[in-house]
Amino acid sequence: MAHSEIRNMEEFAAISGISRPTVSKYFHDPSSVRKSTRMRIEAALEKYDYRPNIYAMNQNRKLTKNIGIVVPYLADPFFGEIVRMIEGRCIEAGFTPSLFSAHGDQAHENAILDSLRSMKPAGVLLAPLGRQSDKSAIETFCKHVPTVLFDSNIDGMGEAFVGSDNHSFVSQTVEYLSRTGEAPCFFEMRTPANPNANKRRIAYLSMMERLGLEPHVVKVDGTGWGFEEIGRRGGLKLLSEKSLPTNTVLCSNDRLAIGLLAACYESGVRVGRGADCALRVASHDDHPFSRFTCPSLTTAAHDYSAVSDNAVETLFRLIESGGRLESRTESLFPARLIMRDSA
Amino acid sequence: MAHSEIRNMEEFAAISGISRPTVSKYFHDPSSVRKSTRMRIEAALEKYDYRPNIYAMNQNRKLTKNIGIVVPYLADPFFGEIVRMIEGRCIEAGFTPSLFSAHGDQAHENAILDSLRSMKPAGVLLAPLGRQSDKSAIETFCKHVPTVLFDSNIDGMGEAFVGSDNHSFVSQTVEYLSRTGEAPCFFEMRTPANPNANKRRIAYLSMMERLGLEPHVVKVDGTGWGFEEIGRRGGLKLLSEKSLPTNTVLCSNDRLAIGLLAACYESGVRVGRGADCALRVASHDDHPFSRFTCPSLTTAAHDYSAVSDNAVETLFRLIESGGRLESRTESLFPARLIMRDSA
DNA sequence: TGATAAAATTTACGCGGGTAAAAATTTTAT
DNA sequence: ATAAAATTTTTACCCGCGTAAATTTTATCA
Structure with a gap:
């Protein structure tokens, strides 16, 4: 246990009585050596805590065992949750995930892509900033590194996209709301950071049209990633002006809704489906917080695990096929309506 | 731009008309070479997008330019926020941060420490799981890698600790609450994951004693990192049993409070300092979410940026002094009372 | 202008391990 | 038991860069 005098693979091989090339083979794939030798190596491994120098290992390999994970904004627990699942899958498969957050900043996103390139990762799972992304930087990056986009799609970039089906989200909420009460207006940021927002608005409009209802899109001002505050300020303004077109509001995303609910509470507007609301x-x-809002938030849920699983599996397929896929696929997963107290 | 035929520093040096050792020096510190040569290198850098192989770079350096950042639970936006600030400081100082989350799991934390060791980082900023941490694993790790603990202290481990002064938090809230109304009971988890929780309870007890008030500690059941749900369930139970000892509740942390507020709302209990509450x-x-609860949450705020700055600065000092500090210091930063609507 | 300091170049070796080729060994099949 | 197949060992060279020492070039300044 404490004999950590082993400095390199040469010494370790000598001590375990195996040749260095075989030991090297073992570390790349333990099942590639005969069982008897494997056991001798593993016995030595228990006595001396040697581990190969990862820098020396990766130096020559054109393809490392690293996987880059990039998200736009880690202070959003939504991404925390996704990251947790993705990391787990990567580790199971014997890869080493490296996590990065752009923290809502384009320059930061570019810097991440830059340092990621020099890491020569086997592949990258990238949830881009979206509208704020430097498209050409991402395009260049994807040319050099096998990349699967997730959560937020950018047309044509990366070898595949895995995300949620915005139409499924909106059609379910609109259908439910209009069936059980007044049809909703659509509450969103004037300049949304994320392309999903646009898709959701379009889905709202088409869904309302199909139902023969008059659509109302309410846009609130504000930029950046502080969605809650933007929702809150917008909500306060609308409520004080009494300019909401309907008594039912469908928010583009939960973080805006959290802000809106705060505004309602502050304004003394009771939210829910009760008679007194x-x-x-x-x-x-x-x-993750939508069940703890007051009232708890009725929402359409991502299939977190399906999206994570599929993104990771797609990336593995991509890696196995040498970094290129026959055609760019887009996998969209449907939502599940979660009925809580707010609507 | 597109001449990316450069395979190594040798070739790049040849093309830029500078010798390889000088180019090498440049990449380690651009200001260490004469201005004229720096400009020649940078000119070549614009034409040919060469970047040194980081693995080859780090192979020989006993000390890399990497800094490990480990947090216990990234889906908690509190850590998202801290990480953002810490990463920024590291990058400014020319280091490359690597981010890891234990996702609330001991085995995962150990695995992170393990892979971190083989990265030979210049230093590590570690916010341990706390009670769930494998103490001996952390101790061994700290012996091998210059480490500064933050947020959550473990006695004697790491070369320094930087965090918040729990006594300052609790004394301010207790003082405020008892001055403006009934003295608070203390609401916490029966088996808190984090050592700060214990310090806060002790601070509550001593503060109440000093004020000559009778303390009440209310413990709710539940394990894991889903604090909001634990707070909510505990709150529902207490409210239905009407067993809260006072009309003022001081929660150990905001996430529990978020759950408690949800429980109050569900139970029709109006929270706030108004007459109708x-x-x-x-x-x-x-x-980060406490300003969006209903009502918004009165709380004692971490000095996020002071903690981040100090943790990073302490680590830099530690790195500069070769990985050991004269004595283990503990830096605690006071809280700032944020009065909102809940109390 | 010459002396001195500062910076760059040459030269050369090392790091820790990947990996190819040929020889030797072990295992498996016949 | 013997041939064929599968592994392992030997040997040897490579990767891309760090870095030390000695030497040459360039800059600085009296």
Whole structure:
């Protein structure tokens, strides 16, 4: 245990009585050596805590065992949750995940892509900033590194996209809301950071049209990634002006809804589907906090694990096929309506 | 731009008309070479997008330019926020941060420490799981890698600890609450994951004693990192049993408070300091979401940036002094009371 | 202008391990 | 038991860069 005098693979091989090339083979794939030798190596491994120098290992390999995971904003627990699942899958498969957050900043995202390139990862799972992303930087990056986009799609970039089906989200919430009460207006940021927001608005409009209902899109001002505050300020303004077109509000995403609910509470507007309630609020994402809002938030939930699993599996397929896929696929997973108290 | 035929530093040096050792020096510190040569290198750098192989670079360096950042639970936006600040400081100082989350799991934390060791980082900023941590694993790790603990202290481990002064948090909230109304009971988990929780309870007890008030500690059941749900369940139970000893509740942390507020709302208990309110709730941390609860949460705020700055600076000092500090210091930063609507 | 300091170049070796080729060994099949 | 197949060992060279020492070039300044 404490004999950590082993400095390199040469010494370790000598001590375990195996040749260095065979030991090297073992570390790349333990099942590639005969069982008897494997056991001798593992016995030595228990006595001396040697581990190969990862830098020396990766130096020559054109393809490392690293996988890069990039998310736009880690202070959003939604991404925390996704990251947890993705990391788990990568580790199971014998890869080493490296996690990065752009923290909502384009320059930071570019810097991440830059340092990621020099890591020569086997592949990258990238949830881009979206509208704020430097498209050309991402395009260049994807040319050099096998990349699967997730959560937020950018047309044509990466070898595949895995995310949620925005139409499924919106159609379920709109259908539910309009069936059980007044049809909803759509509450969103004027300049949304994320392309999903646009898809959701479009889905809202088409869904309302199909149902023969008049659509109302309410846009609130604000930029950046502080969605809750943007939702809150927008909500306060709308409520004080009494300019909401309907008594039912469908928010583009849960974080806006959290802000809106705060505004309602502050303004003394009771939210829910009870007779004593003035407003219904629903939303999309099933953000980890949406069950703790007051009232708890009716929302359409991502299939977190399906998206994570599929993204990782797609990346593995991509890696196995040498970094290129026959065609760019887009996998979209449907939502599940979560009925809580807010609508 | 597109001449990426450069395979190594040798070739790049040839093309830029500079010798390889000088180019090598440049990459380690651009200001260490004469301005004229620096400009020649940078000119070549623009034409040919060469970047040194980081693995080859780090192979010989006993000390890399990497800094490990480990947090216990990344789905908690509190850590997302801290990480953002810490990463920024590291990058400014020319280091490359690597981010890891234990996702609330001991085995995962150990695995992170393990792979971190083989990365030979210049230093590590570690926010341990706390009670769930494998102490001996952390101790061994700290012996091999210059480590500064933050957020959650473990006695004697790491070369320094940087965090918040729990006594400052609790004394301010207790003082405020008892001055403006009924003295608070203390609401916490029966088996808290984090050592700060114990310190806060002790601070509560001593503060109440000093004020000559009778303390009440209310413990709720539940394990793991889903604090909100634990707070909510505990709250529902206490409210239905009407067994809260006071009309003022001081939660150990904001995430529990978020759950408690949800329970109050569900139970129809109005929270706040108005005449129509049955309960006051306050807490500690100034969690990013605490301003969006209903009502917004009165809390004691971490000095996020002071903690981050100090942790990073301490680590830099540690690195500069070769991995050992004269004595283990503990830097604690006071809280700032944030008065909102819940108490 | 010459002396001195500062910086760059040459030369050469090392790091820790990947990996190919040929020889030797072990295992498996016949 | 023997041939064929599968592993392992030997040997040897490579990767891309760090870095030390000695030498040459360039800059600085009296």
